[in-house]
Amino acid sequence: MNPVELKYSKDHDYARVSGNIVTFGITEHAQESLGDVVFVELPDEGTTVSAGKSYGTVESVKAVSDIMASISGKVVEVNTEVFDSPDLLNSDPYGEGWLIKVEVDDLSLLETMMSVAEYEAFVAEEEH
Amino acid sequence: MVGPKRTPLYEEHKVAKAKLIDFGGWEMPVQYAGVIEEHHAVRQKAGLFDTSHMGEIDVRGKEALAYVQRLITNDASILHDGKILYSPMCYPTGGIVDDLLVYRYDSEHFFIVVNASNTDKDYEWMLQQVNDFEVSVENVSEQYVQLALQGPLAETILQRISSIDLSKIIYYTFTHGDIDDVPCLISRTGYTGEDGFEVYCSAEFGPQLWRKILEVGAGDGVQPIGLGARDTLRFEARLPLYGNELGREITPLEAGIGFFVKLDKEDFVGKEALQAQKKQGVPRKLVGLEMVGRGIARSHYPLQKNGEDIGFVTSGSFSPTLNKNIALGMIRADLAVQGDVLDVMIRGKAVQAKIIPSLFYKRV
Numbered sequence: 001m002n003p004v005e006l007k008y009s010k011d012h013d014y015a016r017v018s019g020n021i022v023t024f025g026i027t028e029h030a031q032e033s034l035g036d037v038v039f040v041e042l043p044d045e046g047t048t049v050s051a052g053k054s055y056g057t058v059e060s061v062k063a064v065s066d067i068m069a070s071i072s073g074k075v076v077e078v079n080t081e082v083f084d085s086p087d088l089l090n091s092d093p094y095g096e097g098w099l100i101k102v103e104v105d106d107l108s109l110l111e112t113m114m115s116v117a118e119y120e121a122f123v124a125e126e127e128h
Numbered sequence: 129m130v131g132p133k134r135t136p137l138y139e140e141h142k143v144a145k146a147k148l149i150d151f152g153g154w155e156m157p158v159q160y161a162g163v164i165e166e167h168h169a170v171r172q173k174a175g176l177f178d179t180s181h182m183g184e185i186d187v188r189g190k191e192a193l194a195y196v197q198r199l200i201t202n203d204a205s206i207l208h209d210g211k212i213l214y215s216p217m218c219y220p221t222g223g224i225v226d227d228l229l230v231y232r233y234d235s236e237h238f239f240i241v242v243n244a245s246n247t248d249k250d251y252e253w254m255l256q257q258v259n260d261f262e263v264s265v266e267n268v269s270e271q272y273v274q275l276a277l278q279g280p281l282a283e284t285i286l287q288r289i290s291s292i293d294l295s296k297i298i299y300y301t302f303t304h305g306d307i308d309d310v311p312c313l314i315s316r317t318g319y320t321g322e323d324g325f326e327v328y329c330s331a332e333f334g335p336q337l338w339r340k341i342l343e344v345g346a347g348d349g350v351q352p353i354g355l356g357a358r359d360t361l362r363f364e365a366r367l368p369l370y371g372n373e374l375g376r377e378i379t380p381l382e383a384g385i386g387f388f389v390k391l392d393k394e395d396f397v398g399k400e401a402l403q404a405q406k407k408q409g410v411p412r413k414l415v416g417l418e419m420v421g422r423g424i425a426r427s428h429y430p431l432q433k434n435g436e437d438i439g440f441v442t443s444g445s446f447s448p449t450l451n452k453n454i455a456l457g458m459i460r461a462d463l464a465v466q467g468d469v470l471d472v473m474i475r476g477k478a479v480q481a482k483i484i485p486s487l488f489y490k491r492v
Contacts, residue, residue: 035147035162035163041423061360062163062359064424
C-alpha cells in the first residue's frame with residue numbers, strides 16, 4: 001500500500017529521494033483522513049521551505065490542513081496539476097498527486113524520517 | 129460520564145463505515161463514501177439521511193394556534209390540516225431563536241420541528257412564551273427517528289414500499305401512511321433543494337426503515353448521505369443554517385428570509401423590532417459570492433473593501449454541482465451591488481470575490 005522506497009513523517013507526508021532533489025506529497029492515510037480534497041495551496045518555485053514549518057495548505061470540503069515540511073531546501077518545481085485537479089491527492093497521492101520538488105541542503109535530515117514499516121506501525125498506533 | 133448523544137441508527141452508520149464526528153453533542157456521520165460522491169448522488173439519484181437528531185415539539189390545546197402565531201413571524205393562520213409552514217422564531221430584539229417547520233394537524237395540534245443544535249434552547253424558550261395561553265408544550269424528540277430521502281428518484285424508491293399514493297403528497301404537506309408496514313408521518317419537505325420526503329416514525333422502527341430504503345434503492349444508486357454533503361447541498365440551494373446565516377444577532381430581514389415575516393399579522397415576539405428595522409432600512413444584506421482569486425471562503429472569514437471591514441462570510445465552500453468556490457456573505461446593505469468585487473480575508477491574505485445572485489442552484 002505505502003511504497004517501500006519512500007520515507008515518511010509523523011505529519012503524514014512522504015519524501016521520494018532522487019540525488020539531492022526530494023519530491024514531497026501527502027500519504028494514503030492523510031488523503032483518506034482528509035476526505036475529498038478540493039483545494040491545494042503551494043509555495044512558488046524558488047522559495048525556501050523550512051523543516052518543521054508549514055509550506056502550504058490542503059483543503060477538504062470541511063477542513064483546512066497545513067502541510068508541514070520535513071526538511072529544509074529550495075522549491076525547484078511545483079505540481080500545478082493539483083490546482084485544477086485537487087482530487088489527484090485522493091486518487092494518486094504517491095504518483096500524480098505529488099506536491100513539490102525541493103533541492104535539499106542537508107540530506108542527513110532525511111534520516112529522521114520513518115521507513116515504510118515504521119510509518120505503518122505509527123499509523124496503527126495512532127488509530128488505536 | 130455522559131458521552132455524546134447517538135441516534136437509534138448509530139449501529140447502521142458503523143456498518144456502513146461512516147466517518148463519525150461530533151455535531152452539537154451528537155455523534156453523527158459526516159460522510160460515508162465521500163462528500164462529493166454523496167452530493168452528486170442526491171442531485172442525480174437519491175440519498176438517505178439520518179436526521180433523527182433534530183428536535184420535535186408538540187403543541188396542543190384550545191389556544192394552540194394563537195400561541196404559535198405569537199411565537200413565529202410567519203402567518204400560521206393560512207395553514208389547513210396537513211399543511212406545513214417554514215418560519216423563523218425571533219427574540220424581542222428581532223434576532224433569531226431558530227428557524228423551524230410548523231406542521232398543522234388541526235387548529236388545536238401543531239407539530240414543530242427544530243434544529244438539532246437548538247432543541248433544548250427552543251423548548252425552554254417556547255415554555256417561557258406559554259404565559260396565559262391555554263396550551264401544552266411537550267418535547268417529544270426522543271420518541272422519533274427522522275429519515276430524509278432526497279433526490280429525483282425519492283418518490284419512485286419510497287413508493288415501492290408504501291401502499292399510499294405518494295404522488296398525492298404535494299410540496300409542504302404531510303400525511304400519515306405506511307412505509308415497509310411501519311406507520312409514519314410522511315412530509316414532502318427537505319433541506320437539499322431536491323424533491324424528497326422527510327419521514328418520521330417511532331424510534332424502534334428506525335433501523336428497519338433505514339435498511340429497507342437502502343435495500344430497495346440499491347439498484348438505483350441510493351446511498352447513505354452524511355452531514356458534509358447535507359451542508360454542501362443546502363448551501364448551493366441557499367437554505368440558511370442556524371449559526372451561519374441565522375443567529376441571535378441576525379434578523380430574518382438581514383438574512384434574506386423577510387418573505388417569512390408577516391408584519392401585518394397580529395402581534396408576535398420581535399414584531400416591533402422588525403417593523404422598526406424595516407422602516408429605518410435594513411442595514412445588512414446577505415449576498416452571493418463567487419471567488420475570483422484562488423481560495424475558498426469559509427464561515428466567519430472577514431470581508432473587506434479597500435482595506436475596510438464590511439462584513440463576514442456566513443457559509444462558503446467548494447460547490448460540487450457548480451464546480452467552483454462560492455460563498456454567502458453578510459455585508460453592509462449599501463455595498464451589496466451585483467457584480468462588485470470585494471476581498472475575502474483568507475488567513476490574513478486578501479482574495480477577491482465577486483457579488484453574484486445568491487440562488488446558486490435551483491432544480492429544474
